Amino acid sequence: MTALEGKGPYESRFRVVCPDGAVRHVSSRGQVVFNGEGKPARAFGTLQDVTDQVQAEEALRKSAFLLSRAGKMAHLGAWEMDIPGGVVRFSEEWRNIFGVSEESLGFEALKPLVHPDDLPAVMAAMGAARAGEADYDLEHRVVNRLTGELRHVRSYGELVRDHAGLPVKMLGATQDVTEIKETERALRASEETLQALIDANPESLFMMKPDGTGLAANETVARRLGTTVAEMMGRNVYELVPPDVAEKRIKTTEEAVRSGQMVFYTDSRGGYELEHYVVPLKNHSGEVDRVAVFSFDVTERNRDQRLIAESLKEKEALLKEVHHRVKNNLQVVVSMLNLQRRREKEPSIVQALMESQQRVRAMALIHDRLYRSENMAEIDMRSYARSLVNDLCQGFSGMAGNVRVTVDAEPVSLPIESAIPCGLIINELVSNVFKYAFTGAAAEEPEVIVELKRRGADRVLVKIQDNGRGLPDTVKIGSMESGGLGLYLVSLFVKQLGGAVEARTENGAVFEIEFPVTEGRPDGSTGRTAG
Structure with a gap:
């Protein structure tokens, strides 16, 4: 017009x-x-x-959106410094980390955001980077301007020069590593606790590389070898014993590494009559990269038959503990969460702790089934699913008392790397049924059906269906905001399995998860299949 x-x-x-x-x-x-x-x-x-142009613009918008979401998930913010103007521009996630609302600030205005004790190091690193002496790469503390909270960050920056070689800008990113630092501190505390437990063991215990280089030891083995734990670390332990004893121990270690099985042997040294258990430990690639050696002084046992019997029971108990290490550690975590839950008064915290307990129980049950089974590589998911659902019914007895629960499972065996996420998916979805499906206008005969079936030779279907109030229209499984933690975890576990999930309302909520089996066969037979 x-x-x-x-x-x-x-x-x-x-x-x-x-x-x-x-x-x-x-x-x-x-x-x-x-x-x-x-x-x-x-x-x-x-x-x-201009169809191609319009589609390219839309793809660019989607890409920018995904990049922004990725930055939020990784707590990674981008920044750009205009060196001549002394102005720094930031991404949204960077502003969230530092608690600022401005899209850009002068360089001097950023100094108060850095912890005073770390400011000299930041200024020195930035000066070196701007001078072209090194890239900007520094870990330091910042103070969130909005909340006053102290955060740990790692910043990276790279200098950009013009055609004349003069610095014109610096491009970089800053990642909030506070949670990583807290995890590192917790790991150090855990390692100290583990070392204390090892040292509390009255018998010899140490770990080494296959070539004999010491990695860990307790005070007992160091005392018997006439040295200290510190001197054993990084040193070839065979140098600490007579040549004839070393030769025998080298042969038994080589046998354990070659066979991948525990080797038992005895020897005598310095008035001690010892029994040794050499246990090969494999990494994620299935290669033996460490060897654990448990040594017992059986001198008195050889003098007295009664002590022999008692010592045998102790070794059997120790061997059982070795094979149940993962399961028992998870049970300790469950107990600690239970103690914390009893002390809490806030219902939401109590609920969160209870849900965490059930998730850990689901994983512990996997390891319990694995170590009780003759087949150490696969889990009988039919038996496991029934036990897991039974545990959930007991855990949610106040909510699930009048709910009829049916487990329709075919003989399906899964390797542990598939069984754990599959079990956690069942745990999350059945828990959600008990918590949400029958609130408000409940069904006259509330029911939940758990199905576990084969789909051909190399795929498995897990289906959870109830006759409750169905799914809200706003629920998105992969979104923490709309789907909650439980459904968000389900999306992660499905991704880990390389599968797909479908959720719909059909006389209640229906979840169908289908995923490939890459190790073993769903009917329980062994062998690799195409996945």
Whole structure:
């Protein structure tokens, strides 16, 4: 209309429907020509198909959105410093980390955000980077301006020069590593606790590389070898014993590494009659990269048959403890969570602790099944699913008392790397049924059905269905905000399995998860299948 009124050329974008039904985006540009009376006489212009451009723009918007989401998930914010102007611009996640609302600030205005004790190091690193001496790479503390909270961050920056070689800007990123630092502190505390437990063991215990280099030891083995724990670390332990004893121990270690099995042997040294258990430990690639050696003084046992029997029981108990290490450690975590839950008064905290307990129980049950089974590589998921659902019914007895629970499971065996996420998926979805499905207008006969079935030779289907109130329209499984922690975890576990999840409302909520089996076969037989 503006072109017809003589207000210049026109340009517009719109969609057209082609004869074959395809929708295309077009850009129209033109000019209206007026006659001597000032009336529109004719018009000329161009019509351009810009479908590819529109799609590229949409893809760019989606890419920017995904990048922003990734930054939030990783707590990673981007920044750009204009060196001549002394102005720094930031991404949204960077502003969240530092608690600022401005999209850009002068360099001097950023100094108060850095912890005073770390400011000299930051300034020195930034100066070296701006001088081109090194890239900016520093871990330091910052103070969130909005909350006053102290956070640990790691910042990276790279200098950009113009065609004349002069520095014009610095591009970088800052990651909030507070949680990582807290995890590192917790890990150090855990290692100290583990070392204290090792030292509390009255018998010899040490770990070494296959070549004999010491990695860990307790005070007992150091005392028996006439040295200290510190001197054993990084040293070849065979140098600490007579040559004939060392030769025998080297042979037994080589046998354990070669066979991948525990080797038992005895020897005598310095008045001690000792029994040794050499246990090969494998890494995630299945290679033996460490060897644990448990040594017992059986001198008195050899003098007294009664002590022999008692010592045998102790070794059997120790061997059982070795095979149940993972399960028992998880049970300790459950007990600690239970103690904490009893002390809490806030219902939401109590609920969160209870849910965490059940998740750990689900993993502990996997290890219990694994170590009780003759087949150490696979889990009988039919038996496991029934036990897990039974535990959930007991754990949610106040909510699940009148709910009829059916477990329809075929014989399905899974390797541990698939069994753990599969079990956690069942745990989360059945827990959600008990917590949410029958609130409000409950069904007359509330019911939940858990199905575990085979889909061909190399796929497994897990289906959880209830006859409750169904799923809210706003629920998104992969979103923490709309789906909650439970469904968010389900999406992570499904991704870990390389599968897919479908959720719908069909006389209640229905969840179907299908995933491939890459190790073992769903019918329980052994062997690798295509996944």
